[in-house]
Amino acid sequence: MYSHNLPFLKLFMLLSLSGIAMHISNPDLLVPAYLQTIPLNGHFLFQNLTEFSKDFGNRFSYEPSAVLYPALVSDISGTIKHVFELGAQSGLTVAARGHGHSLQGQAQVTGGIVIRMESLQGTQTMVHTGDLPYVDVSGGDLWINVLKETLKHGLAPRSWTDYLHLTVGGTLSNAGVSGQAFWHGPQISNVYELEVVTGKGDIMKCSAKENSDLFYAALGGLGQFGIITRARIALEPAPKMVKWIRVLYSDFMTFTEDQEMLISMEKTFDYIEGFVIINRTGLLNNWRSSFKPQDPVQASHFNSDGRTLFCLEMTKNYNPDEVETMEQEVVQLLSKLRYVSSTLFQSEVTYMEFLDRVHVSEIKLRSQGLWEVPHPWLNLLIPRSKIHEFAKEVFGKILTDTTNGPILLYPVNRSKWDNRTSVVIPKEEVFYLVAFLFSEPTPSPTSEKNENLEIALQKNKKVVKFCNNANIGMKQYLPHHTTQKEWRAHFGDKWETFCRRKQAYDPLAMLAPGQGIFHKSPLPLL
Numbered sequence: 001m002y003s004h005n006l007p008f009l010k011l012f013m014l015l016s017l018s019g020i021a022m023h024i025s026n027p028d029l030l031v032p033a034y035l036q037t038i039p040l041n042g043h044f045l046f047q048n049l050t051e052f053s054k055d056f057g058n059r060f061s062y063e064p065s066a067v068l069y070p071a072l073v074s075d076i077s078g079t080i081k082h083v084f085e086l087g088a089q090s091g092l093t094v095a096a097r098g099h100g101h102s103l104q105g106q107a108q109v110t111g112g113i114v115i116r117m118e119s120l121q122g123t124q125t126m127v128h129t130g131d132l133p134y135v136d137v138s139g140g141d142l143w144i145n146v147l148k149e150t151l152k153h154g155l156a157p158r159s160w161t162d163y164l165h166l167t168v169g170g171t172l173s174n175a176g177v178s179g180q181a182f183w184h185g186p187q188i189s190n191v192y193e194l195e196v197v198t199g200k201g202d203i204m205k206c207s208a209k210e211n212s213d214l215f216y217a218a219l220g221g222l223g224q225f226g227i228i229t230r231a232r233i234a235l236e237p238a239p240k241m242v243k244w245i246r247v248l249y250s251d252f253m254t255f256t257e258d259q260e261m262l263i264s265m266e267k268t269f270d271y272i273e274g275f276v277i278i279n280r281t282g283l284l285n286n287w288r289s290s291f292k293p294q295d296p297v298q299a300s301h302f303n304s305d306g307r308t309l310f311c312l313e314m315t316k317n318y319n320p321d322e323v324e325t326m327e328q329e330v331v332q333l334l335s336k337l338r339y340v341s342s343t344l345f346q347s348e349v350t351y352m353e354f355l356d357r358v359h360v361s362e363i364k365l366r367s368q369g370l371w372e373v374p375h376p377w378l379n380l381l382i383p384r385s386k387i388h389e390f391a392k393e394v395f396g397k398i399l400t401d402t403t404n405g406p407i408l409l410y411p412v413n414r415s416k417w418d419n420r421t422s423v424v425i426p427k428e429e430v431f432y433l434v435a436f437l438f439s440e441p442t443p444s445p446t447s448e449k450n451e452n453l454e455i456a457l458q459k460n461k462k463v464v465k466f467c468n469n470a471n472i473g474m475k476q477y478l479p480h481h482t483t484q485k486e487w488r489a490h491f492g493d494k495w496e497t498f499c500r501r502k503q504a505y506d507p508l509a510m511l512a513p514g515q516g517i518f519h520k521s522p523l524p525l526l
């Protein structure tokens with residue numbers, strides 16, 4: 001744990017140095033006294049804030065001074081306006097917190113204000129049916145609740161993440177990628193409009209037509225340009241059922257060729273992913289084990305015997321009156337694939353069960369005390385032309401097993417990503433998402449150091465270093481960098497635009513400091 005536990009002291013010093021004394025005459029000023037002067041419909045909390053100084057990664061901990069529970073969007077804009085008026089000297093920063101599922105403290109602040117976005121849940125929900133259906137939701141809504149609401153109208157969003165207990169504002173600040181992205185693009189390609197509170201406290205509506213620069217800035221913007229308070233999400237008619245299929249490959253080349261063929265076809269599956277199994281016995285692993293094949297005996301007899309295997313995972317959506325057509329299409333598609341025969345595993349579940357599949361594993365892991373453990377996750381985007389070189393090194397040499405979590409690996413098509421957004425992706429028509437999703441609980445309750453975590457972090461470093469040395473053209477997804485040099489390299493030719501937008505929408509650099517890209521300081525920003 002890297003802990004910074006002196007927020008009050010630090011802030012006090014910062015405030016004392018600043019011009020704040022002109023606003024408030026009390027020399028014993030603390031942040032609460034100042035914040036309590038802001039008119040609100042919601043409220044601040046100043047104590048018992050430990051839940052806001054952790055995240056899913058369970059590795060970084062920064063303590064805020066206050067947490068805003070907003071009741072209305074105006075609570076957010078009012079608070080930010082006040083902080084803005086304090087100027088650069090105050091050092092006070094603000095972080096929106098979605099569901100706190102960041103990995104390295106991205107939604108935390110040291111001594112600043114956390115905005116608990118979930119307090120706004122349900123305050124904006126409105127489903128619009130018709131030819132171009134959409135739903136308006138708050139930035140703090142969880143995707144699982146967006147799904148529940150839209151299903152009442154027979155509709156659902158088109159593009160997802162694998163796990164739905166994440167907020168709309170949190171995933172739209174990154175991209176939102178899952179097995180539908182090859183076709184619909186990431187979640188940020190499926191948004192019609194946003195409402196954003198900028199780093200000056202202005203509430204702005206934006207879309208491709210109106211304030212488009214802010215719209216594209218905020219999408220994939222890592223929370224740097226404003227707080228997404230409302231999003232208008234594209235919908236489609238929701239299927240009732242899902243045919244869920246897994247097949248295995250022992251050859252990486254064949255596996256990826258089949259994946260790429262499937263994502264390039266006009267008529268194909270509705271969801272296409274894949275994962276890597278290194279030296280595992282048994283088919284199912286960890287939090288993706290919610291998959292229950294129709295023939296569990298056959299599945300349990302399949303052993304990896306020390307081999308590296310590749311599992312292609314796909315689904316076909318259908319309604320009960322379309323079973324026959326669906327079955328024909330699936331047989332047709334499967335006949336084109338070259339998986340190891342006898343490794344076809346199928347299942348049929350409701351659309352909701354499929355989309356919420358990871359939650360089943362969450363409940364199980366929680367009951368075993370294995371959910372709130374360190375997660376040294378690493379998410380990479382690898383250009384297609386380098387994926388074999390990458391796989392040879394990483395799956396052949398650096399990693400020896402996947403017992404501590406899955407490695408996802410699947411291709412997407414760049415044309416479905418909008419290059420005006422802030423997200424950074426490789427410069428190739430097709431690139432792969434490769435996600436190392438390991439859990440590293442402390443080896444024993446008495447151990448002081450978590451050696452497994454250290455080993456996992458070392459392996460991550462090796463993977464990143466290999467990519468850099470071998471000129472793989474890799475970009476990090478959910479990026480984490482510690483120096484501005486690395487951030488520059490990450491953004492590449494998008495860096496200038498990113499900085500210009502920062503200057504325009506958050507000139508004091510007060511928002512989402514946990515990303516570590518910009519630092520609020522009395523010195524000029526750039």
Ligand SMILES: Cc1cc2nc3c(=O)[nH]c(=O)nc-3n(C[C@H](O)[C@H](O)[C@H](O)COP(=O)(O)OP(=O)(O)OC[C@H]3O[C@@H](n4cnc5c(N)ncnc54)[C@H](O)[C@@H]3O)c2cc1C
Binds near residue numbers: 167178
């Ligand atoms: C189990 C699990 C599975 C996942 N699966 C996927 C997946 O399949 N695909 C995928 O793309 N991602 C996936 N993720 C990653 C996920 O998209 C990120 O963790 C993301 O940060 C969303 O989490 P959150 O809502 O908790 O946001 P937080 O972690 O709370 O916030 C993330 C960042 O966005 C900022 N932020 C939060 N809300 C807002 C807002 N309303 N406006 C502006 N900025 C805001 C925060 O300050 C922070 O910097 C997964 C994460 C977990 C834990």
Ligand SMILES: *[C@@H]1O[C@H](CO)[C@@H](O)[C@H](O)[C@H]1NC(C)=O
Binds near residue numbers: 048051
């Ligand atoms: C502190 O917060 C936790 C979780 O939010 C809550 O369950 C608990 O009751 C709080 N304790 C106090 C003293 O407010």
Ligand SMILES: *[C@@H]1O[C@H](CO)[C@@H](O)[C@H](O)[C@H]1NC(C)=O
Binds near residue numbers: 263265414416429430
């Ligand atoms: C990527 O998408 C574009 C536009 O839909 C399409 O023309 C192209 O063939 C796709 N490429 C692959 C490899 O699937």
Ligand SMILES: *[C@@H]1O[C@H](CO)[C@@H](O)[C@H](O)[C@H]1NC(C)=O
Binds near residue numbers: 419420
């Ligand atoms: C985005 O892509 C279009 C064509 O696909 C190109 O003309 C444009 O220059 C690109 N813009 C940026 C900012 O890269």
Ligand SMILES: CC(=O)N[C@H]1CO[C@H](CO)[C@@H](O)[C@@H]1O
Binds near residue numbers: 279281304305306401
């Ligand atoms: C975890 C696991 O699957 N380990 C296996 C790795 O491969 C060897 C054989 O090469 C097996 O003996 C292990 O059980």
